[in-house]
Amino acid sequence: MFLVPGFIERFLHRMASPPHFYAITERLMPWLWGIFSLLLLSGLYSGLFLAPPDYQQGESYRIIFIHVPSAWMSLFIYSVMAMAGAIALVWRIKLAEVVAISSAPVGAGFTFIALVTGSLWGKPMWGTWWVWDARLTSELILLFLYLGVIGLYNAIDDKRSASRAVAILALVGVVNIPIIHYSVEWWSTLHQGPTVTKLDKPSIHVSMLIPLLIMAVAFKFYYLIAMLQRAKTEVLVREQNAQWVKSMTEQELAS
Amino acid sequence: MKPARRQRLMLIGLMVAGVGLAAGFALKSFNENLMYFFSTTDVADGKAPNDALFRIGGLVVKGSVERPQGLLVRFKLTDFNKDVWVEYTGILPDLFREGQGIVARGRLNGQGVFVAEEVLAKHDENYMPPEVASSLKNQSQSGAGQ
Amino acid sequence: MNWQAFFAMGGYAFYVWTAYGITFLVLALNVVIPMVQRRQFLRHLAMKQKRQRL
Numbered sequence: 001m002f003l004v005p006g007f008i009e010r011f012l013h014r015m016a017s018p019p020h021f022y023a024i025t026e027r028l029m030p031w032l033w034g035i036f037s038l039l040l041l042s043g044l045y046s047g048l049f050l051a052p053p054d055y056q057q058g059e060s061y062r063i064i065f066i067h068v069p070s071a072w073m074s075l076f077i078y079s080v081m082a083m084a085g086a087i088a089l090v091w092r093i094k095l096a097e098v099v100a101i102s103s104a105p106v107g108a109g110f111t112f113i114a115l116v117t118g119s120l121w122g123k124p125m126w127g128t129w130w131v132w133d134a135r136l137t138s139e140l141i142l143l144f145l146y147l148g149v150i151g152l153y154n155a156i157d158d159k160r161s162a163s164r165a166v167a168i169l170a171l172v173g174v175v176n177i178p179i180i181h182y183s184v185e186w187w188s189t190l191h192q193g194p195t196v197t198k199l200d201k202p203s204i205h206v207s208m209l210i211p212l213l214i215m216a217v218a219f220k221f222y223y224l225i226a227m228l229q230r231a232k233t234e235v236l237v238r239e240q241n242a243q244w245v246k247s248m249t250e251q252e253l254a255s
Numbered sequence: 256m257k258p259a260r261r262q263r264l265m266l267i268g269l270m271v272a273g274v275g276l277a278a279g280f281a282l283k284s285f286n287e288n289l290m291y292f293f294s295t296t297d298v299a300d301g302k303a304p305n306d307a308l309f310r311i312g313g314l315v316v317k318g319s320v321e322r323p324q325g326l327l328v329r330f331k332l333t334d335f336n337k338d339v340w341v342e343y344t345g346i347l348p349d350l351f352r353e354g355q356g357i358v359a360r361g362r363l364n365g366q367g368v369f370v371a372e373e374v375l376a377k378h379d380e381n382y383m384p385p386e387v388a389s390s391l392k393n394q395s396q397s398g399a400g401q
Numbered sequence: 402m403n404w405q406a407f408f409a410m411g412g413y414a415f416y417v418w419t420a421y422g423i424t425f426l427v428l429a430l431n432v433v434i435p436m437v438q439r440r441q442f443l444r445h446l447a448m449k450q451k452r453q454r455l
Contacts, residue, residue, distance in 0.1 A: 049407075055388030056350060056378060059411035063420045064382070070424070090263045109431045117420040124416050127348030127375045133291040171271055175278045186282075187289045188312060190358055195380040205383040226431045233439040240446060249447045 009091070016095040018235045019244040025228050032225045039218035047211035054208075063121040064208070068196070069216040071114040074142055075177055077107035077223060081149070082174045085167030094238070097163035100170065101153050102230035106223055108146035115139060126190060134183035135191035138176060145173040159238055292358045298369065299337035311339060311369055312358040312377065320353055332357070332369075343371040350376035 047065035054061040084100035087093055118136070119129045130136065149166050156162035184193045195204050196212065204212070239245050282289065292312035293303045303309050313332035320330040326345055330353075331338045341359055351357060356379060359371035383391075410417040 052384035052386075053411065054382050055385040056355075057382075058413065060413035060416060061382060062410065062417055066420060066424045086264075086267050089267060090260050106431055109427045113424050113427050116423050120416045120420040120423075124413055125348065125350050125376060125378055127350075127373075131291070131375070134289050168270075171267060172274050174271060175274050179278070179282070187286075187291065188294070189291050190375060190377055192378055192380040195382065203381045205387055207384065208382050222428060222432075226428075226435075229432055229435040229439075233435045233442065236439060236442055236446075240442075245446070246450065249443060249450055252443060252447055 016093045018094065018239050018242070021095055022232060022235055022244075025232055029225070029228065032221055032228075036218055036221035036225060039214055039221060043211055043214035043218050046214060051208050051211050052205075057125055060121065060124050061208075063117050065211050065215050067114060067117040067121060068212060069219045070110045070117065071139070072216055073219045073223060074107055074111040074114050074139070075180060076220075077103050077110060077227075078142065078145070078170070078173070078177060081107060082167075082170045085163075085170040088163055089167045089171075094160075095235075097160070097167075098231045098234045098238070099227065101149070101163060101166060102227045102234055103223075104146050104149045104153070104166075105230060106226045108143060108150065109226075110219070110223075111139065111143040111146055115143065122190075128190075131190045133189035133191060134187040135180070135189045138180040138183050141176055142173075142180060145169075145176060148173075294334045294336075295332050295339045296334055296337045298339050298363070303363070305363065308360060308362055308372075310358055310360045311341070312356065313339070314356050315351070315353050317353045332359075339369055340367075341369045341371055341374075343374050345374070347374055348376040350378055 043065065048062060051062070051065075053059050081100050081103040084096045084103065088096035088100055115136075118139075122131075123129050149169055152169055153159075153162045153166045156165060183189060184191055196209065236245060292310035295311065295313040297303055298311055303311070311332060313334045316331040316333050316338060320328065322328055328343050328347065330341055332341050333339075341361075343359065343361075351374065356377040358375045358377050359369065360373040360375075361369055361371035364370050408414060408418075
């Protein structure tokens with residue numbers, strides 16, 4: 001646990017230089033957009049047109065192609081945020097602070113999507129918009145954790161101490177992640193058990209699994225885009241008095 | 256790694272472990288309340304509250320659904336161990352059918368019949384096209400016949 | 402391809418299309434808002450620099 005190799009530490013320090021980060025992000029962005037658009041279009045096409053209807057749920061199950069990837073993203077982004085927060089706390093790397101706080105609104109968005117699409121799926125299939133079972137309740141707590149992180153960050157003026165407070169809150173909330181994942185196995189819930197991450201084999205037909213996985217990868221790229229957009233703004237605000245930001249606005253003025 | 260960083264990393268590890276441990280104990284002690292429904296075996300064994308509203312979950316026994324009159328539906332629920340009869344008046348969700356998992360909210364009457372006020376369908380985690388489902392069914396039927 | 406049947410979603414049109422609509426609205430907002438904020442902030446910085454130069 002304490003044996004972090006030296007080259008990783010050196011890499012982190014180099015990436016942590018804000019102008020370097022800003023330039024790399026600018027160069028990366030068109031590629032990210034390209035890959036995301038391709039994945040999204042093929043995911044939507046295969047999910048809405050090619051995939052057959054479900055034997056029980058008919059066409060309504062097509063909500064799965066946004067609901068499940070969003071729910072996965074809500075957990076994934078929280079883990080990234082907490083890890084970035086831990087790195088920020090231990091190594092005091094500014095960029096890790098920026099990544100942590102820039103992830104929060106994106107994660108909150110995906111959590112909100114997972115809850116709303118689940119509700120829109122639950123009404124016709126289960127017969128109710130909402131139940132207080134363990135899965136739905138723990139996912140709602142996740143949304144509040146994200147909103148707490150965003151609120152706490154905005155409530156503290158000094159952004160470096162705000163980042164530290166936020167990192168601790170995020171790390172405390174990590175306990176909710178395994179609870180959400182295992183809630184359908186530990187307790188009786190209205191929400192069904194896991195489909196894709198079952199240990200033996202996924203109980204979803206391959207014609208439905210492929211669009212689901214494409215959408216999941218597309219959402220990963222979306223996260224990179226949305227998080228980096230926030231991170232760029234955040235870096236600019238934090239570095240507004242630095243020379244590289246001044247010369248950039250100078251160019252902006254000239255053009 | 257520098258000692259200061261090592262110390263901070265250790266503190267974080269301890270904090271996460273501590274919160275995890277506390278949450279584990281809390282969830283364990285509230286285990287009962289976190290259950291969304293009772294199984295039919297629990298209810299048949301009298302573990303469910305007698306005069307209060309509670310939820311029961313199970314599979315609708317094939318061939319047990321009766322519609323005596325109007326919107327009244329009567330069916331048997333099972334968890335493959337013990338069965339409970341359920342009565343419900345109202346419109347059932349789209350997914351309600353024989354062999355389907357459901358969760359009903361209501362209370363037991365004097366005869367041990369569960370009178371439901373609300374019936375929700377609990378769909379399973381399987382997704383497949385109708386053709387695949389019917390061929391699976393045929394396979395299992397011919398397998399049972401052999 | 403029957404478009405009418407496609408949009409009807411087997412009677413679940415409201416649920417399916419509302420879900421997809423809200424999803425892409427949230428995703429779009431989460432990208433557009435930081436981009437607008439950055440443009441505004443850059444303009445604000447440029448104004449400040451202009452004032453300092455005068």
